Amino acid sequence: MTQNEESLEGFWGGFHGPNIGYIEEQYELYKEDPENVDPSMKELFEKHGAPKRSEVTKDIQHGDQAPSLDDVKKITSAIKLVEAIRRYGHLEADIYPIGKETDGTKLVKPETYGLSEDDLRDIPASWLWEYAPQGVDNGYDVVRYLKDIYTGTISFEFDHVNNDEERKWLLEHIEAGKYHADLSADEKKQLLDRLAHVEGFENFLHKTFVAQKRFSIEGLEMMVPMLDRVVKHAIDDQVDNIMMGMAHRGRLSVLAHVLSKPVDLIFSEFHYSPDKELVPSEGSRGINYGWSGDVKYHFGGTREVKSGEEKSTRITLANNPSHLEFVNPVVAGFTRAAQDDRTETGYPKQNIDKAFSVLIHGDAAFIGEGIVAETLNLSGLPGYHIGGTIHVIANNLVGYTTDQEEGRSTRYASDLAKGFEIPVVHVNADDPIACIAAIKLAYEYRKTFNKDFVIDLVGYRRYGHNEMDEPRATQPLLYQDIDNHPSVVHSFADRLIEEGIVEEDTLPKLKEKVESDLQAIYDSMKENPTPSIDTIEMPEELEGDLDHIETAIPFETLKSLHDGLLERPEGFTGFKRLGRIFKRREKMLDEGQKADWGAAEALAYASIVADGTPIRLTGQDTERGTFAHRHLVLHDVETGETYCPVHGLKESEASFDIHNSPLSEAGALGFEYGYSIHSQDTLVIWEAQFGDFANAAQVIFDQFISSARAKWGDKSNMGMLLPHGYEGQGPEHSSARLERFLQMAAENNWIVANVTSSAQFFHLLRRQAALCGCEEARPLVVMSPKSLLRNERVASEAQEFTEGKFQPLREQPNLAVNKENAKRLLIGSGKIMVDIEEAIEKSEEDFDWLRVLRVEQIYPFPTKALENEIEELPNLEEIVWVQEEPQNMGSWNFVSDYLRQLLKDGQTLRYVGRPKRSSPSVGDPNMHRIVQEQVVQEAINPSKGGNSNEGN
Ligand SMILES: Cc1ncc(C[n+]2csc(CCOP(=O)(O)OP(=O)(O)O)c2C)c(N)n1
Numbered sequence: 001m002t003q004n005e006e007s008l009e010g011f012w013g014g015f016h017g018p019n020i021g022y023i024e025e026q027y028e029l030y031k032e033d034p035e036n037v038d039p040s041m042k043e044l045f046e047k048h049g050a051p052k053r054s055e056v057t058k059d060i061q062h063g064d065q066a067p068s069l070d071d072v073k074k075i076t077s078a079i080k081l082v083e084a085i086r087r088y089g090h091l092e093a094d095i096y097p098i099g100k101e102t103d104g105t106k107l108v109k110p111e112t113y114g115l116s117e118d119d120l121r122d123i124p125a126s127w128l129w130e131y132a133p134q135g136v137d138n139g140y141d142v143v144r145y146l147k148d149i150y151t152g153t154i155s156f157e158f159d160h161v162n163n164d165e166e167r168k169w170l171l172e173h174i175e176a177g178k179y180h181a182d183l184s185a186d187e188k189k190q191l192l193d194r195l196a197h198v199e200g201f202e203n204f205l206h207k208t209f210v211a212q213k214r215f216s217i218e219g220l221e222m223m224v225p226m227l228d229r230v231v232k233h234a235i236d237d238q239v240d241n242i243m244m245g246m247a248h249r250g251r252l253s254v255l256a257h258v259l260s261k262p263v264d265l266i267f268s269e270f271h272y273s274p275d276k277e278l279v280p281s282e283g284s285r286g287i288n289y290g291w292s293g294d295v296k297y298h299f300g301g302t303r304e305v306k307s308g309e310e311k312s313t314r315i316t317l318a319n320n321p322s323h324l325e326f327v328n329p330v331v332a333g334f335t336r337a338a339q340d341d342r343t344e345t346g347y348p349k350q351n352i353d354k355a356f357s358v359l360i361h362g363d364a365a366f367i368g369e370g371i372v373a374e375t376l377n378l379s380g381l382p383g384y385h386i387g388g389t390i391h392v393i394a395n396n397l398v399g400y401t402t403d404q405e406e407g408r409s410t411r412y413a414s415d416l417a418k419g420f421e422i423p424v425v426h427v428n429a430d431d432p433i434a435c436i437a438a439i440k441l442a443y444e445y446r447k448t449f450n451k452d453f454v455i456d457l458v459g460y461r462r463y464g465h466n467e468m469d470e471p472r473a474t475q476p477l478l479y480q481d482i483d484n485h486p487s488v489v490h491s492f493a494d495r496l497i498e499e500g501i502v503e504e505d506t507l508p509k510l511k512e513k514v515e516s517d518l519q520a521i522y523d524s525m526k527e528n529p530t531p532s533i534d535t536i537e538m539p540e541e542l543e544g545d546l547d548h549i550e551t552a553i554p555f556e557t558l559k560s561l562h563d564g565l566l567e568r569p570e571g572f573t574g575f576k577r578l579g580r581i582f583k584r585r586e587k588m589l590d591e592g593q594k595a596d597w598g599a600a601e602a603l604a605y606a607s608i609v610a611d612g613t614p615i616r617l618t619g620q621d622t623e624r625g626t627f628a629h630r631h632l633v634l635h636d637v638e639t640g641e642t643y644c645p646v647h648g649l650k651e652s653e654a655s656f657d658i659h660n661s662p663l664s665e666a667g668a669l670g671f672e673y674g675y676s677i678h679s680q681d682t683l684v685i686w687e688a689q690f691g692d693f694a695n696a697a698q699v700i701f702d703q704f705i706s707s708a709r710a711k712w713g714d715k716s717n718m719g720m721l722l723p724h725g726y727e728g729q730g731p732e733h734s735s736a737r738l739e740r741f742l743q744m745a746a747e748n749n750w751i752v753a754n755v756t757s758s759a760q761f762f763h764l765l766r767r768q769a770a771l772c773g774c775e776e777a778r779p780l781v782v783m784s785p786k787s788l789l790r791n792e793r794v795a796s797e798a799q800e801f802t803e804g805k806f807q808p809l810r811e812q813p814n815l816a817v818n819k820e821n822a823k824r825l826l827i828g829s830g831k832i833m834v835d836i837e838e839a840i841e842k843s844e845e846d847f848d849w850l851r852v853l854r855v856e857q858i859y860p861f862p863t864k865a866l867e868n869e870i871e872e873l874p875n876l877e878e879i880v881w882v883q884e885e886p887q888n889m890g891s892w893n894f895v896s897d898y899l900r901q902l903l904k905d906g907q908t909l910r911y912v913g914r915p916k917r918s919s920p921s922v923g924d925p926n927m928h929r930i931v932q933e934q935v936v937q938e939a940i941n942p943s944k945g946g947n948s949n950e951g952n
Pocket of ligand 1: 249324364366394398399
């Protein structure tokens with residue numbers, strides 16, 4: 001007899017007579033459909049299999065007496081109750097230190113199941129709980145024991161986790177108490193000491209810097225020892241990097257205590273410029289703030305902690321804008337970058353043990369900001385997976401002045417995580433030991449399953465949203481409770497006194513010491529005034545142009561890469577129609593032939609990895625390309641396997657990481673931005689499906705990519721490809737909202753380009769790759785093509801790749817240049833210039849009065865090159881800027897300033913294009929064609945007219 005059979009017999013052995021008859025009947029129904037029977041019966045059958053009449057001979061508990069039908073019902077009810085405690089115990093848990101009374105639930109009460117204490121005592125524990133520990137003998141013990149576990153100061157939600165192995169692991173760890181922190185007396189004393197420091201720091205700031213915002217941690221002080229614990233685990237495991245992200249709440253405390261930011265530096269930041277008598281000299285602290293700076297509670301920091309003989313663990317807290325939660329994907333990007341080895345061809349080799357993320361969220365923001373969901377959705381995707389993030393919701397019950405009931409439709413702030421099958425624990429921030437246990441469970445789970453884990457740390461907020469804000473006006477009752485509530489350091493000290501671990505006077509002495517130490521630091525700063533920080537300048541390297549960067553490559557290299565890109569692994573069966581496209585590509589570098597956009601782009605990537613610079617390229621449908629031009633991941637039609645031609649190149653010296661992104665902009669772009677910050681050796685490129693979808697990622701552009709260097713000194717060299725062009729596809733598929741990128745352009749914060757030849761794109765990408773790791777690095781925004789992808793006019797001959805470089809200002813092709821006669825200088829950018837090229841070719845006119853130039857890099861604007869050009873046009877009467885975007889959009893508002901400066905006496909500046917519009921484009925393609933043609937014709941019509949009052 002197998003062990004299993006034995007246990008079956010053992011269980012059903014308790015039933016005989018009419019009872020077993022009833023059970024057998026139920027079993028027949030169950031076999032037809034498990035849903036036919038009561039769920040508790042179903043569970044019995046699932047757990048113990050079929051009832052066996054022959055074995056129903058002995059009554060386990062009552063000798064020969066058979067259990068009655070009533071007994072059976074009681075057993076099944078007890079099983080139901082036990083399961084309910086596991087599932088719904090959190091509803092009754094003691095997780096709110098303040099404010100909220102737990103409303104409880106009938107579901108975990110024996111009465112709900114018709115059970116009395118005696119009923120439960122009559123049931124052997126093992127019938128209800130296979131792993132009941134020693135001392136848990138009967139049903140009543142089981143219920144009490146499990147209630148202690150599930151309804152205490154820590155509660156668990158993992159019913160939504162569908163994976164059997166994970167559920168089993170969680171159940172085991174929770175019910176066998178494996179997650180308990182088991183702190184020694186010394187460790188408890190250290191914990192008390194830490195809490196005294198955390199509280200003392202806030203108290204000192206409160207009284208010293210009266211009425212200054214600091215977003216105190218008080219009410220959630222345990223956040224610091226919890227992070228300490230994370231760091232300890234990481235050090236034990238010799239993890240290279242902990243990447244952290246958090247908002248304002250408690251940030252100064254985390255900087256001081258977890259990142260070891262010197263407190264005198266923090267004190268100094270409370271003093272305003274320019275009279276910064278307390279500012280320590282810059283450099284001595286390794287400050288890397290940008291030149292325009294930020295408020296103190298947005299800065300991040302780094303700290304190295306020794307984690308072995310030669311190893312150290314680096315803790316990084318990301319710089320953070322005010323926009324809540326948007327740092328989440330950025331930190332995930334940091335982590336992936338720290339895990340990827342990009343030194344070899346193919347996809348990078350990821351080692352998830354090298355780094356992990358910790359994200360601290362606000363309770364209102366976690367559920368309210370969609371970016372949280374976007375980031376959680378990244379967590380399981382091949383291109384974005386980082387082996388699990390530990391999330392801590394710093395739950396202080398209020399969002400600014402908004403109560404939870406007004407702020408979310410869910411019971412818990414953490415409920416969003418359930419859809420991603422992320423286990424959740426809620427823990428009372430007033431129980432330090434439970435908080436540490438929550439971290440242990442989260443860390444072990446992440447390590448075992450490489451998945452996210454959420455800790456809902458439930459505390460309160462000692463002050464208002466900030467320290468100048470009066471919360472008693474909006475949450476009067478809550479604050480009556482908070483005002484009367486002892487802080488965690490006090491309640492914990494009482495607990496340790498009771499346990500005989502510390503004395504009555506331990507805490508008062510500790511507090512005194514913390515305060516006097518902080519006071520001494522503060523006083524010493526006053527006695528030793530350090531020089532004030534001079535205005536910080538933008539780095540010199542950012543000021544120059546990039547003309548010195550050479551990007552051409554020899555023909556032999558180009559050809560070899562091109563041929564390599566067309567090779568396929570042995571036995572690979574590609575899609576037939578694609579085969580024809582690649583066949584056409586074969587000859588593109590031959591004499592008299594031209595390489596189209598797709599070929600040129602692939603060559604750029606191939607040559608960049610051949611130079612040893614890794615590339616990461618992502619976006620919606622990017623592997624194929626939204627407009628089916630790229631095809632850098634091919635699918636074997638017989639096996640479904642994929643092949644990336646860049647990976648097969650013999651010249652390749654670095655990884656080429658290409659992925660389709662999920663349908664997300666803010667999350668996906670934020671991730672790439674983070675990746676680019678942490679892997680400055682890599683050319684990171686994000687592609688929008690259509691350019692204006694980038695506006696769903698506006699926060700990442702505004703708060704990070706355009707301004708991070710000036711605010712924080714964070715350097716990114718990433719590229720963004722934003723399909724743009726007026727082709728009759730309607731208001732949402734025409735414009736990448738170029739004007740927005742230009743409006744934010746200043747201090748060489750980024751490059752904004754709109755290029756019209758495949759070779760220009762090749763050189764632009766190669767120039768961007770050359771900037772990787774340099775001080776000159778900066779992001780690149782490209783208005784990328786759609787219909788032009790297949791337009792012969794933008795294809796380039798081999799020579800254009802093997803000679804020259806990127807030209808910010810470009811000659812209009814196919815137009816004779818007659819500088820002497822030119823009366824009009826027509827300038828524009830992007831696809832309209834190709835339309836104009838076509839119109840000129842079709843026209844019978846002689847255009848010797850017309851000089852046409854394309855601005856291929858709109859920012860930095862090629863002022864010098866244009867100035868030189870104008871110098872050479874002796875008879876110039878007017879400069880005309882043409883664009884396809886409406887007048888209030890596109891480049892006009894930006895370039896007109898530059899162009900006006902270039903005008904000489906008697907010359908005028910004129911705008912040709914669509915009038916100001918509220919919508920970027922018309923919806924009707926026919927209307928589009930008519931209007932586009934009008935714009936083109938007006939631009940090349942010799943008679944003046946149109947909107948000439950825009951001149952100087
Ligand atoms: C995207 C965004 N929207 C609004 C705000 C303004 N704001 C700052 S903090 C805050 C409340 C946040 O509440 P919660 O997430 O619970 O964190 P807490 O401040 O309570 O710790 C609000 C509305 C912001 N900073 N960012």
